[in-house]
Amino acid sequence: MTETCLNFAIAGCGRIAQRHARHIQNVGRLGAVCDNVEYKAAELGGQYEVPYFASIDDMLASCSEEIDVLVICTPNGLHARHTIKSFRAGCHVLCEKPMAISVQDCNDMIQAGENAGRQLFLVKQNRYNPPVVAVKKLLESGDLGRVYSAHLNCFWNRNAAYYKDNWKGTRELDGGCLYTQFSHFIDLLYWMVGDVKDAFAVTGNYCHQGMIDFEDAGSALLRFYNGAIGNVNFTINSYQKNMEGSLTLFCEKGTLKIGGQYLNELEYQNLEGKPISGLPGGQPANEYGQYQGSMSNHDKVYENVVDVLHNGGIISYGAFEGLKTVEIIDKIYSAAAHASNV
DSSP states (O other): OOOTOOOEEOOOSSHHHHHHHHHHHEEEEEEEEEOHHHHHHHHHHHTTOOOOSSSSSHHHHHHHGOEEEEOSSGGGGGGGHHHHHHHTOOOOEOOOOOSOOSSSHHHHHHHHHHTOOOEEEEGGGGGSSSHHHHHHHHHTTTTOEEEEEEEEEEOOOOOOHHHHHHSTTTTTTTTHHHHHHHHHHHHHHHHOOOOOOEEEEEEOSSOTTTTTTOOOOEEEEEEEEEEEEEEEEEESSSSSSSSSEEEEEEEEEEEEEEEEETTEEEEEEESSOOOOOOOOOOEEEOOOOSSSEEEOOHHHHHHHHHHHHHHOOOOSOHHHHHHHHHHHHHHHHHHHHHHHHO
16 A cells, blocks of 8 residues: 555445445555444444444545545435535545436536536446457447347346335435346446437336335337437346346347346357457356345446546546436336326
8 A cells, every 4th residue: 555545435334335345445545434324334434443424424524635535335316415515525436326316416416526626436337247348349349330229138136125124115215226226237228329319118016016116127118319229128026036137239240148147148149250259257246145236346446446546547437428327217217107197
């Protein structure tokens, strides 16, 4: 560790905060943590022998001058509020997914960062999955030609225990399956194919009545600005465990399917050019006891933070792209709301 290492603090001491704390130790120093459930803050603070606080306001009041980067791991609906407070206190921000659960909140976060002259980093670690990287390179090089259509399947399980006695499942703080479970997948659809012009969607709640304020399954038909079409089929009703997270691309010069449970396997390819081969093994999925989340590539996220702030590097996933993911999700939900009222 050098004198110029970055000082981090964490807001929100849930399960994902544990992963952030471990990676922080590899690139800098953890200086403080906070959570409104004070025992969670005390546990994480005690584990790393750093001060802990019961609110982000108390932490910023005490430590803001010592914090280079504040890591936001709080509920989705608080991301904007906590990011803006951090910017105003002079910190850079690394925000967990999703960026926010409204387009307006994303705009406010971007504006606050610009006003403060601080960087907003976002966690979209699935972009680093080896098959995702390989297919993106083929798209950028033109080796796949034009994308005709894209088909995203998100088939996971979230049971009653997942939603018991916490913020998950509430419209105000969770926002919906596409925000909490599948924003990584929507991001990759945007990254691979482009921005969405129109969405037509239906959603329903089939087996989580009384547990959540929103849908547990849905289907959307998309039209992209570049002329491609696509669909998104998603559910958290896969029996007992996660089944699949996949993206299939039908292109002018080939067809590919990135699959597995977490977009971590190249399941199919038939290409005009040289096939993809020799992919390195990916990281394991995030483990959360009874369920798993997306792939764990947080080490690469932190490497990018250090590269940008110490070496003048380029942000690998910035606020504009985070906004675009939220815009697409908003279009799908708005279309589903319209369909339910017809």
